[in-house]
Amino acid sequence: MASLLLTLALMTLAVSVALPVGVALAALLCLAGSHRLARAVRRSAWAMLFVLVCLPLYLQASAWEAAAGKYGWIPLMQSGANRFWFRGLVAAGWVHGISGAAWIALITSWAVSRTPVSLLQQASLDASAAGRLWHVALPYARPAIAAAGLWVALLAATEMTVADLYGVRTLADEVYLKYAYEPEPLPIALAYATPWAIAGVFLWSLGRLMRRMSAAGMPGAGMSGAGGRRGGLERQTAFWNEGHTWDGAGGTERPALWATAACVLAAGLLVLLVCVPLVSLIMKAGLVVEAAGAEHAGPRYHWSWSQFGQTLNDSLRTFGPEFGWSVALAGGVAVVALALGAAAAAWAEGSPRRASWGAVAAVLLVLIPGPIVGMAVVHLFHNRGGVWDELYQRSLLPTVVALLPRAAPAAYLVMRAGYRLLGHSVHEAARIDGASRWQRWRWIEAPRLRPAMLVAGLVAGMVAAADVPPTLVVLPPGISTVGTRLFELLHSGVRYQAAGLTLCFCVLVAATSLLTWRLGTRLPRRGVG
Numbered sequence: 001m002a003s004l005l006l007t008l009a010l011m012t013l014a015v016s017v018a019l020p021v022g023v024a025l026a027a028l029l030c031l032a033g034s035h036r037l038a039r040a041v042r043r044s045a046w047a048m049l050f051v052l053v054c055l056p057l058y059l060q061a062s063a064w065e066a067a068a069g070k071y072g073w074i075p076l077m078q079s080g081a082n083r084f085w086f087r088g089l090v091a092a093g094w095v096h097g098i099s100g101a102a103w104i105a106l107i108t109s110w111a112v113s114r115t116p117v118s119l120l121q122q123a124s125l126d127a128s129a130a131g132r133l134w135h136v137a138l139p140y141a142r143p144a145i146a147a148a149g150l151w152v153a154l155l156a157a158t159e160m161t162v163a164d165l166y167g168v169r170t171l172a173d174e175v176y177l178k179y180a181y182e183p184e185p186l187p188i189a190l191a192y193a194t195p196w197a198i199a200g201v202f203l204w205s206l207g208r209l210m211r212r213m214s215a216a217g218m219p220g221a222g223m224s225g226a227g228g229r230r231g232g233l234e235r236q237t238a239f240w241n242e243g244h245t246w247d248g249a250g251g252t253e254r255p256a257l258w259a260t261a262a263c264v265l266a267a268g269l270l271v272l273l274v275c276v277p278l279v280s281l282i283m284k285a286g287l288v289v290e291a292a293g294a295e296h297a298g299p300r301y302h303w304s305w306s307q308f309g310q311t312l313n314d315s316l317r318t319f320g321p322e323f324g325w326s327v328a329l330a331g332g333v334a335v336v337a338l339a340l341g342a343a344a345a346a347w348a349e350g351s352p353r354r355a356s357w358g359a360v361a362a363v364l365l366v367l368i369p370g371p372i373v374g375m376a377v378v379h380l381f382h383n384r385g386g387v388w389d390e391l392y393q394r395s396l397l398p399t400v401v402a403l404l405p406r407a408a409p410a411a412y413l414v415m416r417a418g419y420r421l422l423g424h425s426v427h428e429a430a431r432i433d434g435a436s437r438w439q440r441w442r443w444i445e446a447p448r449l450r451p452a453m454l455v456a457g458l459v460a461g462m463v464a465a466a467d468v469p470p471t472l473v474v475l476p477p478g479i480s481t482v483g484t485r486l487f488e489l490l491h492s493g494v495r496y497q498a499a500g501l502t503l504c505f506c507v508l509v510a511a512t513s514l515l516t517w518r519l520g521t522r523l524p525r526r527g528v529g
Contacts, residue, residue, distance in 0.1 A: 017097020370469025418452025
């Protein structure tokens with residue numbers, strides 16, 4: 001019962017941090033105007049938020065530990081006995097909340113941009129841009145905001161690396177610590193049932209949003225080719241047309257005062273979400289502590305470029321094998337997950353019922369706590385004798401299987417989005433001409449889905465790299481990934497190596513996520529047929 005209460009408390013705290021920060025950031029980006037500064041802030045914000053949602057939670061926990069943890073640079077610069085406060089439930093809720101704020105900001109921005117133009121145009125007769133946002137767009141996006149908040153709560157309930165780091169014994173963490181090798185029915189059932197019960201409300205909110213969009217004449221969610229992008233621009237203009245004035249002589253656009261203020265406030269929230277943890281890692285990696293002299297009451301601290309370079313060099317040299325195994329494991333999982341996701345997406349295509357069942361199955365698979373997945377894989381391979389023991393002890397196959405419950409649904413959802421972006425005229429013509437299902441896939445769908453397949457593979461690989469809990473109990477001896485190594489370093493109090501390893505892996509994940517973003521923005525143009 002104590003673990004259940006702690007799980008609910010962590011979920012509540014994470015949502016309490018994420019909702020106001022995420023919705024406020026989305027609203028500020030919407031109200032920032034259409035001038036050059038606003039466009040630059042929005043592009044930067046969307047890129048930063050996308051990278052933030054792609055970063056594994058253990059990397060974000062390491063970054064905030066470098067900032068405000070027991071050995072973080074902020075407490076070290078302070079004096080007094082009560083300088084250390086970032087611990088326990090507060091720290092775990094903060095990390096989940098900051099990560100969740102990125103999810104909520106992206107989902108809210110997307111939902112607000114789907115508001116029907118007719119509603120905004122009618123409201124513009126007697127309401128300002130802020131009034132249209134507050135009274136029309138945000139209420140219209142309420143199901144999406146509710147679904148985003150529930151998603152943040154579900155991630156907090158099923159992810160155990162942050163909870164374990166700060167000693168918050170949630171249901172998922174209790175399964176990892178006590179029942180991974182000696183299963184007991186009640187704790188495992190609670191670890192299953194809690195997120196799945198909330199998932200029902202999440203799916204209901206998502207279905208309500210889809211029905212509302214369909215009733216507004218947007219069956220494709222406003223994402224189908226140039227028409228969808230043009231509709232999004234019209235909806236944005238409905239907010240921004242009062243955010244600037246025009247210079248009659250040169251025709252240049254000048255932002256209004258409130259639009260500039262919205263840009264500044266949005267930039268401030270981005271600094272909190274992204275820049276503070278990033279700068280903290282840099283500060284921690286280059287921080288030098290010197291012993292106190294006779295004239296000083298305590299140790300002296302300063303930052304050094306040479307120390308920063310040495311920390312990064314030592315991390316790359318020391319943890320080179322971990323990077324290699326992480327990339328190899330992510331690549332193997334991506335190939336298998338892509339095959340499964342593409343097959344499932346092709347099966348669901350053309351049938352709303354199959355598509356709905358596929359979406360429900362994907363969500364439920366993602367919400368299985370990682371320690372339970374690892375425990376199931378151990379039960380499948382361990383002590384079976386013969387080739388099963390060889391595979392368990394000397395191969396990555398059990399680890400790949402343990403990572404598929406989250407990587408395969410991610411690939412499936414991306415492939416379903418790719419199918420939605422396809423024009424169906426060529427497909428229907430081929431079907432009328434007598435082409436079989438395999439022929440339509442081989443000669444029509446597969447060539448046009450190649451960008452979606454590449455994005456799905458990259459997404460599945462990033463999900464596999466982020467999913468540490470299942471790998472903690474199934475990795476073969478002598479093999480360690482970046483996630484498992486960082487998990488060990490943070491628990492053992494090794495802070496400088498952890499900061500360097502986190503920085504190096506953050507650069508790799510950020511580059512991969514930005515590449516995925518770039519490829520994803522091209523899908524509508526290539527998918528229109």
